[in-house]
Amino acid sequence: MPLLRAVATAVVHLSHVDNPGTFALPYPDSAQSVLDSMVLTCLLLKAEPPRSVPQLVDWCTVRTVDNWVFPIPPGVAPPGSHLVDPTTRQPTQLCYEWADSDDTGLRRTGKENMDAVAMICREENCPDVYHAFRELLIKNPVLTRRELSTLASRGTGLELLQQQIQAVYLPAPAHHMNSRIGTFTACGRCRFLLHRTLEGALVCERDACRSRGPVRHGREYGAGDSGGVFLLIRPLRQWVASPGHAEMHLAKSLESAGATVQLWPSYGSYSLHIALPDGRSWAVEIKDWASGALLGRTAALPPQDPPYDRCVWAVPRGRVRAHHSYRDEFLRHSTGAARSGPDLVSSDDLLRAVRTIVAGAGAPFAPEGLF
Structure with a gap:
């Protein structure tokens, strides 16, 4: 389990590289370290090891978690599940769960953000502002720069949290964009930005949305609309x-x-x-x-x-x-x-x-x- 957690963590770190097209060696320490551990494990098990970090990522894409070269305890992953989505080449929800399973990863980052907001609202005795912040994250995971700049005018008290809001909405990653026409598309169910598959189709990152049938297209955003498109951070x-x-x-x-x-x-x-x-x-x-x-x-x-x-x-x-x-x-x-x-x-x-x-x-x- 520690090795699988390390693999998942490395995959998540690699997915956060700003521009993979200009990526240069060496790989992040977490990726190189887990490759070394995987090679050693495979040699001890007399199995063919991955020969590079890209090949290890391929393993995460092709091999299901219950079909790796080393055994894992029964039930720790749904049968047939992957760490990397074969259609989008992005980490799956399960991958993030594994990466955060020791409570020191991205989930901890998200908790720190929420704790900071709670502390400010508690000190100012503003429970309504705390509720408004959570509803903002749920109902508006995508905002344009203009929308971000006008949150204070909505009468919800969110100007109290302006610094915290700016920290959790970052420019939308390029892998969500249709580069041919320069647009982003939101999911019609959860309003997250849809991911583009290798074939150019669109899918939602949420298991809950995928389980409900064909993708539902929501709002379209032009890459340059209203100063740019911002997406709530993954945690x-x-x-x-x-x-x-x-x-x-x-x-x-x-x-x-x-x-x-x-x-x-x-x-x-x-x-x-x-x-x-x-x-x-x-x-x-x-x-x-x-x-x-x-x-x-x-x-x-x-x-x-x-x-x-x-x-x-x-x-x-x-x-x-x-x-x-x-x-x-x-x-x-x-x-x-x-x-x-x-x-x-x-x-x-x-x-x-x-x-x-x-x-x-x-x-x-x-x-x-x-x-």
Whole structure:
């Protein structure tokens, strides 16, 4: 597992090279180091090793994670999954999860950004500004320079966070652009910029959007429109904006079911605070990871702020339907989740349980047997 994590981290670092066409040796230390480790491992296993960093990246593109030369524990990656998307030659969501599985990578960078925003809003006693910031990331992952410069005029208080906003929106990478006509295209579902495949087609980077069928084209941006196009950085797209869609949708559904719901309470202590009619309250964290095992390795109870009686982690139903052992892998790889940590359920099961409790038509909610 440490070696696979190192490979994924190297792939992510290579993907962040500003202009691969002008890339010069030596490779980043993480890439050269992991190549050395892979060669040594292959020689010890009497297997043919990759002979260069490009060939190692090819391995990540062609070979599925469960078919590498060294064995990995069962269940730590969905069957047939890759670290590099064969169609776009970009790191997959699973690759980023592996790269961040020790909580020192890009996810840590995103957490530091969110913590800085929370600290400013807390000091200024501005919970509404914190909410406005999170909604900005979810609803507007792409902004033009003109849109960035006029955020302060929207009346949401975001001028308080001008420096933080400028730090998390960077010029859109060239691999998203149709170089022939100089345009970017947003996903019609999540509004992230679509990736171009090797054949020139468009796909979304989010597993959730791909699972819903053919790509849906959204807003078109000219490369020079309104001063240029800016994209939310990948850590905040993957760990904040992407689950944010599910957080906002689930909050509305739970309120319609009769629960009292608070989004991102106490400046983001956790996703949702649910107050039930029987006096109990639940903390809910919305997660959407490709690997239930890697998610389990991050399992921890959030702060009791605000207090709650039970903590539940909710994942999209598509994850547990596609991988029936998802919850089992989560529990197997977590540190105490089966005893005192968070329960893992699908978002549909969570909503169904709340409806049952509100209606007073069942026993207290328990996750066993839901899947």
